[in-house]
Amino acid sequence: MNRAATILLTAYAPVTWGSTYFVTTEFLPADRPLFTGMMRALPAGLLLVALARRLPRGEWWWKSAVLGALNIGAFFPLLFLSAYRLPGGMAAVVGSVGPLFVAGLATVLLSERPSVRTLLTGATAALGVSLVVLKSAGAFDLVGVLAAVASTASMSTGTVLTKRWGRPAGIGPLALTGWQLSMGGLLIAPVAFLVEGAPPALDGRNIGGYLYLALANTAVAYWLWFRGIGRLSVTQASLLGPLSPLTAAVIGWAALGQALSPLQVAGMVLAFGATLTGQLMPQRPQMFSSASKIARKDSMDVTVGAVRR
Numbered sequence: 001m002n003r004a005a006t007i008l009l010t011a012y013a014p015v016t017w018g019s020t021y022f023v024t025t026e027f028l029p030a031d032r033p034l035f036t037g038m039m040r041a042l043p044a045g046l047l048l049v050a051l052a053r054r055l056p057r058g059e060w061w062w063k064s065a066v067l068g069a070l071n072i073g074a075f076f077p078l079l080f081l082s083a084y085r086l087p088g089g090m091a092a093v094v095g096s097v098g099p100l101f102v103a104g105l106a107t108v109l110l111s112e113r114p115s116v117r118t119l120l121t122g123a124t125a126a127l128g129v130s131l132v133v134l135k136s137a138g139a140f141d142l143v144g145v146l147a148a149v150a151s152t153a154s155m156s157t158g159t160v161l162t163k164r165w166g167r168p169a170g171i172g173p174l175a176l177t178g179w180q181l182s183m184g185g186l187l188i189a190p191v192a193f194l195v196e197g198a199p200p201a202l203d204g205r206n207i208g209g210y211l212y213l214a215l216a217n218t219a220v221a222y223w224l225w226f227r228g229i230g231r232l233s234v235t236q237a238s239l240l241g242p243l244s245p246l247t248a249a250v251i252g253w254a255a256l257g258q259a260l261s262p263l264q265v266a267g268m269v270l271a272f273g274a275t276l277t278g279q280l281m282p283q284r285p286q287m288f289s290s291a292s293k294i295a296r297k298d299s300m301d302v303t304v305g306a307v308r309r
Helices: 002-015 020-027 033-052 060-073 076-087 092-096 097-108 116-133 142-165 175-198 204-230 235-236 243-257 262-280 292-298
Strands: none
Touching: 002 204, 002 243, 020 204, 020 243, 033 076, 033 175, 033 204, 060 076, 060 175, 076 142, 076 175, 092 116, 092 142, 092 243, 097 116, 097 142, 097 235, 116 235, 116 262, 142 175, 142 204, 142 235, 175 204, 204 235, 204 262, 235 262, 243 262
């Protein structure tokens, strides 16, 4: 598959994640962020593990637990906490600096020194997102800010480690995604029940929302995301991240009647331009462990039985 197709398929993930806020507010029970996080991750992970019919072996038990905690188990609750406590999309602004986090971590863990162009592109994307989503400043909330920074750092670290560790021989992205989602969901589950109590009663609308989040928004999206990380540079993949808040803004305008000011439209153009520039950057030679070279062979061989991991 050529590079353009890989970029488009990988972009499906942040675009779909941009619909999470709309689905959560319009279709799901209110004030159940941890339960929602569990319902996104655990059913999706178990489904992918069942399709792949492969379980981790040896060191991949603890590696899957670490990646599942960083990309899912810690990321989801911290993201929801920051979104609930910070005003005017500030959590999305903090999240938009993810490419800069990734660039820094890639220097340490992958020996990939970021170029000036990469840093400028990441900063431009963050500026564009801030113009789109940042409204009134509101009261400063230290817990919310720390949660937003921690969620961004968690996902960024998980992204870089996913690239560094690659996949074990004979294992594809379907199984790797299933392991991470399952581990992450299992980490969230006890916290959700302890903090939020018993699961809420669900109607047909709630069930439809959870099905969408678990399947299209999580199972398919994360599978394509981790598949893309195996084929693209981590900074290139992370620069697709601003598509998420941009999608959320477009959905708010189209479905919820939220007006977009000229400044917000300018921010959307700026962030999208930075995202596009990030995909046009030349690929650098890969300097991480040989296991990740397996990712190049991961054609979409999702043969519903004996696939991956």
